[in-house]
Amino acid sequence: MFHYCVDPQNLDGFYWWSCYLTTVKHISFYKSFLVVFALLIVTVPLILLFGFIGAIARQSKLYPVRLFGITYTSIVRGVPDIIFFLFVPIALDQGIEYLRHKVKCPDWTEPIRQGNDFVVCQIAKMPVGSSDQWIHETYGFFLAALAFSIVFGAFAANTINGAINAIPPTQIETGVAYGMTNKQIFIRIQFPQMWAYALPGLSNLWMILIKATPLLFLLGVQDIVYWARELGGTKTARFTYPHEDWRLGYFIVLLVFYLFLSWVSEIFFNKLTLRVTRGQATLSGMNNNRSEKRSS
Amino acid sequence: MTYTKIITGAALIAAFASSAFADGHSIRMGTEGAYPPYNFVNDSGEVDGFEREVGDELCKRANLDCTWVINDWDSIIPNLVSGNYDTIIAGMSITSERDEVIDFTSEYFPPDPSTYVALAGASDDVVNGVVAAQTSTIQAAYIASSSATVVEFATPEETVAAVRNGEADAVLADDAYLADIVNASNGELAFVGSPVAIGGGIGMGIRESDTELKEKMNTAIASIKADGTLTKLIAKWFDGRSVEY
Numbered sequence: 001m002f003h004y005c006v007d008p009q010n011l012d013g014f015y016w017w018s019c020y021l022t023t024v025k026h027i028s029f030y031k032s033f034l035v036v037f038a039l040l041i042v043t044v045p046l047i048l049l050f051g052f053i054g055a056i057a058r059q060s061k062l063y064p065v066r067l068f069g070i071t072y073t074s075i076v077r078g079v080p081d082i083i084f085f086l087f088v089p090i091a092l093d094q095g096i097e098y099l100r101h102k103v104k105c106p107d108w109t110e111p112i113r114q115g116n117d118f119v120v121c122q123i124a125k126m127p128v129g130s131s132d133q134w135i136h137e138t139y140g141f142f143l144a145a146l147a148f149s150i151v152f153g154a155f156a157a158n159t160i161n162g163a164i165n166a167i168p169p170t171q172i173e174t175g176v177a178y179g180m181t182n183k184q185i186f187i188r189i190q191f192p193q194m195w196a197y198a199l200p201g202l203s204n205l206w207m208i209l210i211k212a213t214p215l216l217f218l219l220g221v222q223d224i225v226y227w228a229r230e231l232g233g234t235k236t237a238r239f240t241y242p243h244e245d246w247r248l249g250y251f252i253v254l255l256v257f258y259l260f261l262s263w264v265s266e267i268f269f270n271k272l273t274l275r276v277t278r279g280q281a282t283l284s285g286m287n288n289n290r291s292e293k294r295s296s
Numbered sequence: 297m298t299y300t301k302i303i304t305g306a307a308l309i310a311a312f313a314s315s316a317f318a319d320g321h322s323i324r325m326g327t328e329g330a331y332p333p334y335n336f337v338n339d340s341g342e343v344d345g346f347e348r349e350v351g352d353e354l355c356k357r358a359n360l361d362c363t364w365v366i367n368d369w370d371s372i373i374p375n376l377v378s379g380n381y382d383t384i385i386a387g388m389s390i391t392s393e394r395d396e397v398i399d400f401t402s403e404y405f406p407p408d409p410s411t412y413v414a415l416a417g418a419s420d421d422v423v424n425g426v427v428a429a430q431t432s433t434i435q436a437a438y439i440a441s442s443s444a445t446v447v448e449f450a451t452p453e454e455t456v457a458a459v460r461n462g463e464a465d466a467v468l469a470d471d472a473y474l475a476d477i478v479n480a481s482n483g484e485l486a487f488v489g490s491p492v493a494i495g496g497g498i499g500m501g502i503r504e505s506d507t508e509l510k511e512k513m514n515t516a517i518a519s520i521k522a523d524g525t526l527t528k529l530i531a532k533w534f535d536g537r538s539v540e541y
Contacts, residue, residue, distance in 0.1 A: 023339045023340070023341075024339065024340045024341040025337065025338075025339050025340070025341045027341075028341050086371065086374075090374070090378050093378065093380075094378060097379070114504065114505040115504055115505070116377045116397050116398075116504070117377050117379075117503045117504055117505040117506075118377060118378050118379050119379070119503070119505045120379070125379065130321075130322040130361075133363055133365070136324075136365070217368065218368065218370075218371065220367055220368075220371075220375070220380070222366070229451065229453070230329075230330065230337060233330065233451075233453040234453060234456065234477065234480065236332060236476040236477065236479070236480040237476070237479070237480060238332050238333060238336070238476065239332075239336075239338065239339060240338070240339040241339055242480065244480075245453070245456075245457055245460070247453075247457075
């Protein structure tokens with residue numbers, strides 16, 4: 001990075017550190033923090049979407065739709081995350097490749113499943129084998145994001161379902177008395193008010209999601225935990241910058257990062273709770289009201 | 297761009313209808329990147345080590361265009377069979393259990409005895425105590441079948457750390473990996489007990505259905521053995537060890 005970094009063996013103190021902390025590998029480590037944010041940004045809308053689909057399906061009057069909602073939330077919440085994270089991306093990947101194979105190589109006669117192997121023709125590969133490594137990584141990242149969304153979506157569905165049910169039934173009766181349709185009741189009464197009940201559960205889920213991001217590495221995405229482990233590991237004389245087991249130091253950096261993220265989220269959710277409970281018949285809504293009255 | 301790729305792909309398939317592999321075809325090499333001197337990620341963020349050099353040489357001779365991919369040891373075989381990469385070149389010993397799931401090329405590194413390392417001054421009995429090993433390795437299987445207690449870790453680094461912090465009495469791993477660690481430990485760690493011979497040589501893991509790639513790699517391995525390239529590479533990365541083919 002710097003001009004004096006040519007021969008690290010002869011460096012010490014500040015110069016050694018400035019070179020060490022700017023190796024290509026360290027830059028990858030710094031960039032991987034963005035991967036965590038990218039994952040959060042991509043998955044949150046998807047989680048809410050899956051959550052809504054699941055919750056609405058569970059509220060449905062049609063038995064098959066309700067069954068789908070119940071199956072989705074129960075099975076996904078019941079299966080250990082780690083199994084799910086290994087299963088979903090591989091199943092999705094193979095499913096996509098299977099379909100592409102059927103479309104692009106109809107003349108292929110060999111079976112796709114050969115023992116343990118999953119074999120599709122080269123042009124059906126997703127992404128195509130000759131693509132650049134970054135395309136493979138991006139594709140892997142989106143599979144991972146989808147897996148996260150499916151898992152956390154099930155938890156969100158349960159929370160949202162509970163929130164919808166928590167709205168006082170008298171309000172719904174009032175809606176009926178006014179002659180509102182079910183759709184109107186949902187849009188005008190249930191949807192705006194459910195947030196006050198859903199938010200504690202959803203903020204919980206967000207915290208768990210932050211903590212679950214290290215599972216990314218299981219899916220082949222090189223995230224901050226991978227790089228911290230890799231950079232912190234003992235470096236023998238074969239490396240340009242030999243050092244002992246420094247994993248503790250690197251993991252302390254991660255600890256600070258995660259604590260910081262939790263702290264910022266906490267502040268954000270507190271603000272959001274105040275916002276959505278305004279004027280509501282919940283405890284925080286009442287406190288909110290009272291403090292507003294006092295200040296006026 | 298994508299269309300050109302699809303068209304070239306289709307042209308290749310048409311030209312070599314019997315196989316998916318053509319000359320100059322690109323393949324992906326899966327490795328762990330955490331097991332020096334076999335494979336590791338150097339300070340430039342590149343895969344480096346003995347297997348990097350062997351792999352690149354094999355690709356050159358087999359006229360293949362190779363990309364290196366890092367994958368956790370735990371899931372290295374599942375990701376091969378599902379087609380995320382085409383070979384495993386990660387210091388993997390050829391064993392009959394693994395051979396049921398994947399195929400191996402002929403060996404490019406001879407059977408290497410595994411050795412025990414413990415804190416300096418430990419008695420030889422520690423090899424019968426609590427011994428650390430990496431998950432799904434021949435060493436873990438060996439300890440599990442012996443009278444000692446095995447504690448498994450996902451990475452080689454953690455197995456050594458377990459000895460340092462007292463969680464395990466000793467660690468069992470490939471000699472070459474531990475030799476570096478012992479040398480760098482300023483006398484804190486030392487070899488104990490006697491080496492044990494487990495496992496066959498190290499070969500490249502390939503999907504069972506991929507017989508053509510396996511043959512190509514076998515030819516290339518035979519060629520680097522015949523002209524002494526492999527002997528030179530082993531001497532370079534394993535402190536002058538001499539292996540004649």
